[in-house]
Every structure is written in C-alpha cells, then in structure tokens.
Amino acid sequence: MTTQLNGVNLDQLVGTVNVIKEQPEIAKFQFRTNTRWLNGGHCQTEIQSFYGAGNEDSSRDKPFIVDGDEPPVLLGENHGPNAVEILLHALASCISVGFTYNAAAQGIKVENLGLSLEGDIDLHGFLGLSDNVRPGYENIRLTRKIKADASEEQLKELWEYAQKTSPVLDIIRNPVPVSVELESI
Amino acid sequence: MTTQLNGVNLDQLVGTVNVIKEQPEIAKFQFRTNTRWLNGGHCQTEIQSFYGAGNEDSSRDKPFIVDGDEPPVLLGENHGPNAVEILLHALASCISVGFTYNAAAQGIKVENLGLSLEGDIDLHGFLGLSDNVRPGYENIRLTRKIKADASEEQLKELWEYAQKTSPVLDIIRNPVPVSVELESI
Secondary structure (H helix, E strand, O other): OOOEEOOEEHHHHHHHHHHHHHOHHHHEEEEEEEEEEEEOOEEEEEEOOEEEOOEEOOOOOOOEEEEEOOOHHHOOOOOOOOHHHHHHHHHHHHHHHHHHHHHHHOOOOEEEEEEEEEEEEEOOOOOOOOOOOOOOOOEEEEEEEEEEOOOHHHHHHHHHHHHHOOHHHHHHHOOOOEEEEEEOO | OOOEEOOEEHHHHHHHHHHHHHOHHHHEEEEEEEEEEEEOOEEEEEEOOEEEOOEEOOOOOOOEEEEEOOOHHHOOOOOOOOHHHHHHHHHHHHHHHHHHHHHHHOOOOEEEEEEEEEEEEEOOOOOOOOOOOOOOOOEEEEEEEEEEOOOHHHHHHHHHHHHHOOHHHHHHHOOOOEEEEEEOO
8 A cells, every 4th residue: 555645655755765864875866868950940859768766767668759949930840849948847847846745745735736937038149149148048937826735834835945955946046067078970 | 032051041040130130129038838737746838829029929829738757766657758857958959959050150061960968966955855965967968969061160169159159058057047926826
C-alpha cells in the first residue's frame, strides 16, 4: 500500500529525502538535451537520458521530441513555440512541481493550480540595434490561481517555500555560468 | 521573388530591421503561457497568443500544448520532459535561431548546426535540505557542431554575436525580475 496525495507518492518522497541525508552524492543530477537545427527558425530537441540518484536513468524508452520555431512575424513558420515562450513554460512547470510536492509533504490537498505567465521583451537587443536594451526579458509576471485544502497563511508559506526552492526561478532570477565548447563536425 | 538563405526570408529580415529603426515601439513584444497542474509532477501548458510588432498576433489557429512532468526517480510518470530539461531546450532553440538568422544576414550558408547541452544540479537545494546549495543549475555546458560556408574567423565572430544577442542566454546568465500575483479562484 502506498500513501498518495496530489498524485505524489509520499513514501517515496520521504524515502528519497532520507537516502539523500545519508548519501549526499545521490542528489547530484545531470540533465541533457540534443538539438538539431532544421530550417529557418525551426529546430528539434531530443530529451532522454540523464544521470541522477547515482545512476544513468533508463526510464525512458524513447526520447521526448520538442520543436522550437518562431511565428511568421519573427520569420518562422510556427512549427513550435519559440525559445522565450518555452522558457515561461519551464518556469511554470517548475513552480507547479515544487508547489504540489511540498503541499503533499505537508498533508495539503491541492484541488486546482493554474499559472499564467507574461514576459516583456524589447527586440532591439536580439536584433543588435541597441547596446542599451538587454536581449532577454525585462521582466516576467506570474499570476497564480490556487484552490487547496489549507488556510491563506499555510498557502502563503508554502508559496514562499516553493519560490525559494524552485530551480528554474533561481536560474531566471540569479546568474548561472554557461560555458561554450566547439566540436569539429 | 523572395531571397532566402538558411530558410530565412532576407527581404523580410531587412524590412523588419528598417521598420524598427523608424518605429522603435514595434520592437516591444509580450509573450504568454497558461499552465494547469494535472496530477503529481504532470502539468500542461497552452501557448498561443502574444503581442508584438504593434498588434496581437493571430497566426496560430490553435495553441501549442506542452507537457511537463518528472521521471519516476523524481516521483513523476514521464508524461514530458521536466522543467530544467526543457529550459536547456529553450537555450538551444534560442541560440539556433540567433546563429542561423545572423548567418543569413551575413550571406553565410549553414549546412548543419547541432547543439548538445548539459546542466549540473544538486537537489539539496530543491529539496530544501541545504541553504548552501542553490536550487538551480550550478553550471551549463553547451557544445556546438557547425558546418557552414564560412571561415573559422567568420564563424567565431558570428558565434560571439549570437551569444551576445541571445535572449535566453541573457536570461540564464543575468538576473531577470520575476513578480508574483495571486488571483482568487
């Protein structure tokens, strides 16, 4: 018998935390993607293997295939969302996991969770038309709708905790070093 | 007749740049996503409308649907790539667009472009087990394979330019403010 809340296996959650407390190395993960440019704004990414919990993961029989493209106004053909759109999804997905997992850990049942995101960007940066305009989002707004079996106070605390521990929110709010290597073809 | 290179419409590219030089407001874009938590680690995001070039875009008849989930080792069911994996795709997609568009603008034909990304993350941060470990990636490595009709020197310059003007690389390397609002359900 397993104890589930919000679709999260609580036994496994507690077990994972306890194993990491005893073997800190278990917490080291490496995620990977492989992207091929196809044509114009269109690229395709394969996502399958990763290293974590001391092993190469083998849970995925085949890769996830994700398409990226631009809309026509940005010279693409809408084969997929563009890079800054999918980045907003990454943030929402991260917050969704963190909020519902931590709610489960605290015995809070989540009925509904909706996250709407907006990001403002000035293309002078991307187009190289101004050194005073950053290429990326100037700011991002996240609006959340939550229905859960908890007090306002509990939800506020949970929300603060989910923000503090969110990998993607950290990556967006704070600098991450990115190194670049060239491989001959 | 249109002039295309790397699948990029050069007339439209030059036209867009010229319009923005005359009307800087045209460069202001707002991108949006709507995410619903489904169960456990699984969420689904709809991506359709955006504002840009002075208008609400209407080029997409229906939304892109993107699934996010965790693998079983992170208590999910592999309905989609997780948040930090899709973030690597966002970076690769952004670099792919920037590199091939700017190559086209310079008359450089790109034959192949492949981008492999790796990100290292220690889950002590996400799991709230340490205040000394950041939740996000400690670092990201990008390996590129390029085959193009250009000298090493040209490619190096183009690559530097693509990095300097990449929205997602900027968002990852530098801080972006993220505000959070609560909407009652």
